[in-house]
Amino acid sequence: MNILITGGAGFLGARLARALLQAGALSLRGEPARPIRQVVLADRGAAPADLLADARVRSVQGDLLELVQRRDLPAAGTDVVFHLAAAVSAECEADFDLGMRSNLDTTRALLDGCRALGSCPVFVFASSLAVFGQQPGQPPLGVMRDDTLPTPQGSYGVQKFIGEQLVADYTRKGFIAGRSVRPMTVSVRPGLPNGAASGFLSGMIREPLAGVRARVPVGPEVPVAVASPTRTVEGFVRAAEASDAQWGLRTAINLPGLRTSVGEMAAALEQVAGKEATALLDWQPDATIEKLVRSWPGDVAWDRARGLGLRSDESFEAIVREYIAENAQAVRLPVR
Numbered sequence: 343m344n345i346l347i348t349g350g351a352g353f354l355g356a357r358l359a360r361a362l363l364q365a366g367a368l369s370l371r372g373e374p375a376r377p378i379r380q381v382v383l384a385d386r387g388a389a390p391a392d393l394l395a396d397a398r399v400r401s402v403q404g405d406l407l408e409l410v411q412r413r414d415l416p417a418a419g420t421d422v423v424f425h426l427a428a429a430v431s432a433e434c435e436a437d438f439d440l441g442m443r444s445n446l447d448t449t450r451a452l453l454d455g456c457r458a459l460g461s462c463p464v465f466v467f468a469s470s471l472a473v474f475g476q477q478p479g480q481p482p483l484g485v486m487r488d489d490t491l492p493t494p495q496g497s498y499g500v501q502k503f504i505g506e507q508l509v510a511d512y513t514r515k516g517f518i519a520g521r522s523v524r525p526m527t528v529s530v531r532p533g534l535p536n537g538a539a540s541g542f543l544s545g546m547i548r549e550p551l552a553g554v555r556a557r558v559p560v561g562p563e564v565p566v567a568v569a570s571p572t573r574t575v576e577g578f579v580r581a582a583e584a585s586d587a588q589w590g591l592r593t594a595i596n597l598p599g600l601r602t603s604v605g606e607m608a609a610a611l612e613q614v615a616g617k618e619a620t621a622l623l624d625w626q627p628d629a630t631i632e633k634l635v636r637s638w639p640g641d642v643a644w645d646r647a648r649g650l651g652l653r654s655d656e657s658f659e660a661i662v663r664e665y666i667a668e669n670a671q672a673v674r675l676p677v678r
Contacts, residue, residue, distance in 0.1 A: 343367070343368050343370075343376040343377060343378045343379055343421050343422075344379055344380045344382070344417070344419045344420050344421050344422075345362060345368070345378060345380070345381045345382065345420070345421065345422050345423075345424070346381075346382045346384065346415060346416050346417075346420050346422070346423045346424070347359055347381065347382070347383050347384065347423075347424045347426065348384045348385070348406055348415075348423070348424070348425050348426055348427035348452070349384075349385055349425075349426035349427035349428070350381075350382070350383025350384055350385050350389060350401075350426075351383055351385035351386075351387045351388060351389045351390065351401070352385060352426065352427075353531055353532065353533065353571070354426055354468075354528065354571065354574065354575065355383065355385065355424075355426050355427075356383070356389065356390050356393060357571055357575050358424060358426070358575050358578055358579070359381050359383060359389075359393055359399065360392075360393065361575050361579065362378060362381060362579070363378065363381060363393075363396055363398060363399070365378075366378060368422070368579075368582065368583070369583045370421060370422055370464050370519075370582055370583065371464060371519055371582075371583075371584070371585055371586060372583070372584065372585025372586070372587075372588065376421075378398060379398065380398055380399075380400060381393075381396075381398055381399050381400070382399075382400045382401075382402055382415070382416075382417065382420075383399060383400070383401050383402070384402045384403075384404075384406055384409060384415055384427070385401075385402075385403065385406075385427065386403065386404065386405065386406075387403065388401055388403060389401040402414065402415060406427050406444075406448050406452075407443060407444075407447055407448040407451055410448065410451040410452050410454075410455050411451055413455065413458070415452075415455065416452070416455050416456055416459060416463070418459065419461075420456075420459060420461075420463050421461075421463055421464065422463055422464040422465075422466065422582050423452065423456060423463055423464070423465050423466065424466045424468075424578055424582070425449065425452060425465065425466065425467050425468060426468045426578075427444070427448070428444060428445050428468070428498075428502075429441050429443075429444035429445055429498070430498065430536060430538035430539075430541075431470075431472060431496060431498040431499075431538050431539040431540065431634065432538055432539040432541075432631070432634075433498075433538075434496065434497040434498040434501065435496055435497060435498070435539075435630075435634065438497055441497045441498060441501055442497075442501065445498065445501035445502065445505065446501045446504055446505070449467070449505045449508060450508060453465070453508055453509070453512050453517070453518065456512070456517065456518050457512065457517035457518065462516060462517065462518060462519055463518060463519070464518070464519045464521065464582050465509060465512070465513075465518040465519065465520045465521065466521045466522075466523065466578055466581045466582050467505055467506065467509045467520065467521070467522040467523070467594075468523060468525060468578070469502045469503070469505060469506050469522050469523060469524045469525075469594050470498065470499060470502045470524060470525070471486070471524050471525075471526060471527070471567060471596070471638055471639060471642065472494060472496060472498050472499030472502060472638060473492035473494050473499050473502050473503040473506065473524065473594075474486045474490065474492055474493065474494070474499075474638065474639045475492075475493050475494045475495030475496065475499055475637040475638065476495060476636065476637040476638075477493050477495065483639050483640075483641075484641070485639075485641045485642070485643050486596065486639040486641065486642045486643065487596070487643045487645065488593070488594070488595050488596055488643070488644070488645060488646045489591075489593065492506075495634075495637040496634055496637070505522070506522045506593070506594045509521075509522045509592075509594075510522070510592040510593060513592050514592060519586070520592065521581040521582065521584070521589060522593070522594035522595070523577055523578065523581050523594065523595055523596075523597050524594055524595065524596045524597060525569060525574045525577065525597045526567045526568050526569035526574070526596075526597060526598070526599035526600070526642065527540045527543050527566060527567065527568045527569070528544070528568070528569060528570070528571055528574050529543045529544045529547065529568045529569075529570070529607075529661060530544045530547045530548055530570075530661060530662065530665040531544040531548070531571070532548065532665070532668070532669045532672060539631050539634045539635055540566075540635065540638075542556070542557065542558055542559055542560075542631075543566060543568060543604070543607070545557075546558050546604075546607065546608065546611070546623055547607065547611055547662055547665065548665070548672070549622065550611060550615070550619040550620065550622040550623060550675070551611075551615060551619060551665075551666065551672070551673045551674070551675055551677075552672055552673065552674050552675075553622070553674035553675055554622065555622045555623075555624055556622060556623055556624065557624045557626050557628075558604060558608075558623050558624065558625050558626070559626060559627060559628035559631040559632060559635075560604055560627065560628075560631065560632045560635050560636070561604065561605075561625075561627065561632070562603065562604050562605025562608065562625070563603060563604075563605060564603060564604045564632070564635060564636060564640070565601065565602070565603050565640025565641065566601075566602060566603065566604060566607075566635075566638075566640050567599035567600065567601055567602075567639065567640055567641070567642045568599060568600050568602060568607075568655075568658065568661070569597065569598060569599050569600060569654065569655060570655050570660075570661045570664055570665075572664065573597070573598055573652075573653070573654060573655055574597065576652060577597035577598065577647065577652055580647075580650050580651065580652055581595075581650075584650055588649075588650060589650075590646065595644070595646040595647055595650075596642050596643065596644040596646070596647060597644060597647050597652065598644050598647050598648070598652050598653055598654035598655075599642045599644060599654055600654050600655045600657070600658060600661070601640060601641055601642070602658050603640070606658060607658050608620055608623060610657070610658040610659040610661075610662055611623075611662060613659055613678070614659060614662050614663060614666070614677055614678060615675045615676070615677055615678070616675070616676070616678065618675055619675055
């Protein structure tokens, strides 16, 4: 079994790689599991040291579009591609050309590279809830289901929706076995902030736990759909494992999510680390970020994912405690 993970040096890519390597084998499309021979991690930066220490891991550094155009990737014999690499939402709004190159041109080139293999590899595409959006002058968004018509309101969401359609058509033509999944906003992410408009949904937990002030650019009433890193990676793996019959339609599925609000997230932080933690939150609205975040759905149904045996997190407090257990060295405040 040979695996390619784009964005493999990033947080989710590296976490996915660790999960696969720990399992040691992977089943594709309902077939018997096969031992994992190699995991290629493609990214601009080097893979984490613990992954590089595994003889099954190969790190490929460089611009992904250039690597694919040179046919350095995907290599012959690649059985499954997890395409996680992308420019994030705020970056795409600030730099239209960057988003088109990173999210549209690169995805198309990678799909063509998979087609050229002639072996119909499994292709798991990380789409986004940003494919759904609140249209100006229209009623508020209701529940977003797997088959709800996407109406993206930002360049990032548009690019991800185009990617979903490309994956579906390359699947229809028999070039790949495509599986598009829409993860919820992942919280809590460790490390430094990224350029995503949703980045504060991790920062408002991560920074106060470290004793650092954090800005919250939206109101506490704003609804959001979130998932822990653990539940998100489970969704990626299950998408690759599911048989064609289990997967069903070629269209994208919503991964499991926990419906909450920004205020409820702050309350969970206080429940875990007390008022000392929430006192470090600066509620300072940012009109640009708030407009984009409010256009995203806060109530998401995930019937197809449930049918695949996936589940959501029990509570946001449980998500916070999972972060603390995994990142104890980054926590400075006392935890209850």
